[in-house]
Amino acid sequence: MPLNTNQKIQEIIKTMTGKLAHTLQGKTFDTPPIWLMRQAGRYLPEYLATRSTAGNFLNLCYTPTLASEVTLQPIRRFNFDAAILFSDILVIPHAMGQHLEFAANHGPILGELPDLDTIDLSKFHVNLSPVYETVSIIRKQLNNEGFSSTDLIGFSGAPWTLACYMIDRKGTKDFNETRTMALSQPEIFSKLIDLLTQAATEYLTQQILHGANIIQIFDSWAGVLPPDQFRKWVIAPTKKIITNLHHQFPHIPVIGFPKGASFLYAEYARETAVTCLGLDTQVPPEYAAKNLQTICPVQGNLDPMTLKAGGKELKHQILKIIENFKGKPYVFNLGHGIDKDTPPAHIKQLIKIIKESGINHD
Ligand code: CP3
Secondary structure, three states, X not given: XXXXXXXXXXXXXXXXXXXXXXXXXXXXOOOOXXXXXXXXXXXXXXXXXXXXXXXXXXXHHHOHHXXXXXXXXXXXXXXXXXXXXXXOOOHHHHHOOOOXXXXXXXXXXXXXXXXXXXXXXXXXXXXXXXXXXXHHHHHHHHHHOOOOOOEEEEEEEOHHHHHHHHHHOEOOOOOHHHHHHHHHOHHHHHHHHHHHHHHHHHHHHHHHHOXXXXXXXXXXXXXXXXXXXXXXXXXXXXXXXXXXXXXXXXXXXXXXXXXXXXHHHHHHHHHHOOOEEEOOOOOOHHHHHHHOOOOOOEEEEEOHHHHHHOHHHHHHHHHHHHHHHOOOOEEEEEOOOOOOOOOHHHHHHHHHHHHHHHHHHO
C-alpha cells in the first residue's frame, strides 16, 4: 500500500458526516435519508444535454468533467442525501478487454469473453483511471457547491451479475447461458468469478481512496439462481469483497443489493455482513421490518412505476414504507432504478411527502 494511504483514510473518515453515512452506522433521524437509484439519467433534460455533448453513453462515463457534472445534476435539483458516482457496472468487463457498446435505445452488447489467462489487472486500473478521477472531482465539486455533507456513493457490479453480462453478452430475462456454464464448466466459471471478485475489490478500494465514503454492490441478477447456486456465486464472492473492504476500511458502509433474492435476503445479509440491505420492489415492507431490519438497516423499496405514475397511490405507498421502517435506521430509495419517463415533479412530491412525514408522525 502507498505510504499516504493511512492519511487518505483518515481524511475520508473525517468526511463521513452525511445523514446517509450516519444512518448506516445505526443512527435514526425524524425522516430517513433519501437517494434514488439511477438518480442521474434520462428523465432529466440536463442529463440528455450533457450526454449529447459527450456523444454517447460510454464517452460520458469516461470523461471525468462530464461524468461529475451529471452526478451533481440531481443533487442541485433535489438536494438528495447522497450523490452516486456516474458510471456503469459494465466498465469492469470493458476494462478487462471485453468489447462493450450501448446502441441507442438498446441495452448493452458485449463482445467475445476475453481469455481469462491474459487479463492484466494493472492495465485494468489504467483503463479505469478516468473513473477514479471522476470520484475525486465529484467530491471536490460537492464541497465547492455547498454540498459538503452530501455523502458520495461508489459502486460496483457484483461478480455474479458481471459474469451474466460477460457470458450472455447482452441483457436477457434469465441468463440461461451463464447459469448453464456455471453448472457445466464450474472450474472456468469459478476462475471468472474469482477474477471479478479481485477486480471489484480493487476497483472499490480505489473509489474509496479517491473519496467515495459509502459503497453499493449491485447484484441485479441474483434472483435467477436457485439456493445452492445463489450461495456459491452470490453470497460467497460478495462476502469476500466485503470482508476485504472492511479489513482495509472498517468504517466504510457497504450496501448490498441482491435483486430478486426473495427468501434468501436474510441469509445474504447475515453471511456477507453487509452494512445495509437494498430491497427490491417485491419485498413486503411489513415482512422486511420484522425479518430483515432486525439484521441490519434496509434501503428501498418504492416501485419505480409508482413514482412514474404519481398521484394518490404514490403518497400511499411512500407512507406505507415509512410506517413500517420508522424507528430503526433505514434509507428511502426505490426498489430498482428510476424509469426514464418519470416526471421530475414526482420526485419533488416524493421528497415533500417524506419531509412532511417527519412533522406529522414523529
Ligand atoms: O445514477 C446512478 O444510479 C448512477 C449511474 C448508474 C448507471 N448504471 C447509469 C446508466 C448505475 C449505478 C448503473 C448500474 C447498472 N448498470 C446496473 C445495476 C442496476 C440495475 O439497473 O439493475 C446494471 C444492470 C447496468 C447495466 C446497464 N446499463 C443496462 C442494462 C443499461 C441499459 C438499460 C437502460 O436503463 O438503459 C445501462 C445503461 C445506463 N446506465 C444508463 C444510465 C443512465 C442509460 C444510458 C443512456 O443514457 O442512454
